[in-house]
Amino acid sequence: MYTSISDGIVGAAESGDEREAAFNERLDRSVKVEPNDWMPEPYRKTLVRQISQHAHSEIVGMLPEGNWITRAPSLLRKLILLAKVQDEAGHGLYLYSAAETLDTPRDAMVEALLTGKAKYSSIFNYPTLTWADVGAIGWLVDGAAIINQIPLTRCSYGPYARAMVRICKEESFHQRQGFDVMWKLAHGTPEQHAMAQDALDRWWWPSVMMFGPPDSASPHNEQSMRWKIKLFTNDELRRKFIDQTVPQAEQLGLSIPDPDLRWNDVTQHYDIGAIEWDEFYRVIKGEGPCNRERLQARIDAWDDGAWVRDAALAYADKHAAKETSAA
Amino acid sequence: MSKEWPLWEIFVRSENGLAHKHVGSLHAADSEMAVQNARDLYTRRNEGVSIWVVKSSDIVATDPSQSEALFEPSEDKTYRHATFYHVPEGVKHL
Numbered sequence: 001m002y003t004s005i006s007d008g009i010v011g012a013a014e015s016g017d018e019r020e021a022a023f024n025e026r027l028d029r030s031v032k033v034e035p036n037d038w039m040p041e042p043y044r045k046t047l048v049r050q051i052s053q054h055a056h057s058e059i060v061g062m063l064p065e066g067n068w069i070t071r072a073p074s075l076l077r078k079l080i081l082l083a084k085v086q087d088e089a090g091h092g093l094y095l096y097s098a099a100e101t102l103d104t105p106r107d108a109m110v111e112a113l114l115t116g117k118a119k120y121s122s123i124f125n126y127p128t129l130t131w132a133d134v135g136a137i138g139w140l141v142d143g144a145a146i147i148n149q150i151p152l153t154r155c156s157y158g159p160y161a162r163a164m165v166r167i168c169k170e171e172s173f174h175q176r177q178g179f180d181v182m183w184k185l186a187h188g189t190p191e192q193h194a195m196a197q198d199a200l201d202r203w204w205w206p207s208v209m210m211f212g213p214p215d216s217a218s219p220h221n222e223q224s225m226r227w228k229i230k231l232f233t234n235d236e237l238r239r240k241f242i243d244q245t246v247p248q249a250e251q252l253g254l255s256i257p258d259p260d261l262r263w264n265d266v267t268q269h270y271d272i273g274a275i276e277w278d279e280f281y282r283v284i285k286g287e288g289p290c291n292r293e294r295l296q297a298r299i300d301a302w303d304d305g306a307w308v309r310d311a312a313l314a315y316a317d318k319h320a321a322k323e324t325s326a327a
Numbered sequence: 328m329s330k331e332w333p334l335w336e337i338f339v340r341s342e343n344g345l346a347h348k349h350v351g352s353l354h355a356a357d358s359e360m361a362v363q364n365a366r367d368l369y370t371r372r373n374e375g376v377s378i379w380v381v382k383s384s385d386i387v388a389t390d391p392s393q394s395e396a397l398f399e400p401s402e403d404k405t406y407r408h409a410t411f412y413h414v415p416e417g418v419k420h421l
Contacts, residue, residue: 037391083371090368097352100334106354107331163351170372312356313330319357 027228032158035101043227046220047157048102049118050229052109055095057121059113060294062088064128065137073131080177081134087170094166098159114299122280123206125288132185132192132199138178140200140207140245146171147241148211156228179248186252193253200249201257208272209280211238217277242270334383335361337368339375347379355380 019038026033033039062085069085072078096106112118123141128134149171152164185196212218212234224230232240249256260273282288332354338347350369355361361380369375389397405411414421 034391036388086367086371090371093353093368094351100352105331159351166351309332309356310330312360313332316357316360 027156027226030156030228032161033156034158042223043229044102046224046227047160047229048099048104048109050224051095051099051102051160052104052112053119053121055092055099055109056113056118057124058088058092058095060120060124060298061141062092063294063297064124064126064290065134067128068131068134071131072134077181084138084174084177087174091167091170094163095160098157098163101159110302114295114302116286116295119284121210122283122288123210125283125291125294126202126206127290129202130195130199132182132195133203135178135181135185135196136199136203138174138176139182139248140178140203141210142171142174142178143245144207144210144241146175147237147244151231151237152229154228154231160229179252182252182254186254196252197254200254204257205276205279206283208238208242208275209277211235211241213277213280214275239269242272246270332356335365335380336383336386337361337365338379338381339365339369340377341375343376347377350374352383 020040023033023039023043033043065081065088066085069078069081072081096109099109100106109118113120128137146168149164149168153161153168155161155164182196182199185192187193215221215233215235218234221230221233225233246256246261258273260271262271264271283291286292333356334352335355335358336352337350339350340347353361353364353368355364358380362378365378365380370378401407
């Protein structure tokens, strides 16, 4: 983080309460909070947790799809998937940078991920068994991510909001390429159609769960909404996802694996069957199909890259020393 | 754990004729790597034609708690704006 010209100088002697009242008043007027502004510690902590876990999700999210890069069915599909996975890395980096403006070092966040202290989206603990899973992830998982992320472009913390603008622009490519994969498979041979249906069957419920626990069981909702770092509740976002995705499944000629799903004329929304929250909490706790594999992949990448990070720094230091002595 | 690479602030000129604009930050061991990483991270879709990288620790900023003292005095100097002045009817090219 950059320094401020009067760092070390004690500013106007405002008490904590006055500062907090001023902070809340600015939030109410929709004035964005920027890195060097005073902010309540819980706001800072909540943001660091939210942004860094979002970043971890992007980074771990490269793994399930990366699994298919070498086996993409055509050169074009391979180029598209490479670009998509590269974008996920980029999203992770934008978000880590945004979190670092809150005075949290990058390495501390990485360490929290690798030691299992920090969470990432539980959806990435499911395996990608067929090529259709690449389609289903783009269509459903990135589709759900967009619904989650678009409101965040208006959140109260400037660097986070700006990172989300960039991310959302790129996510729509992700969702469309996924839908395109599903469309081709759904309109292909009967085997391809069955493959698309199988992917939808496996990814539907985990995608619905991506929005997090129901509002009745979500402890962070209220405070985060007051701080404008969450603008809609989990259930509101989930409903929006279902309402927009069900017609798309119909257009694909695929069926949503929920026998209780039906349009409700009164609420003007879809009613859905019961969500198996036990599964969600199991996966979060580390008992999903791929939790161990995903985390190990990140640990290996970090450990195997250590000598590269050290060598680059040693090289930079040596050159800097040479320039100083030549000057 | 190894030492962290320094942080760099990245500025991108989206097209000639426009100023460089801050787009975010990244870590790199030196300036050359910062430019390469900035190109990969911030210009994957024709976002720019030129990149500046500046070590974050080299940037000095105003303190937000001083912003009233620094910036508010200009708020009541409305006579600095053209709109402050009444233009009599019929007077042109003013």
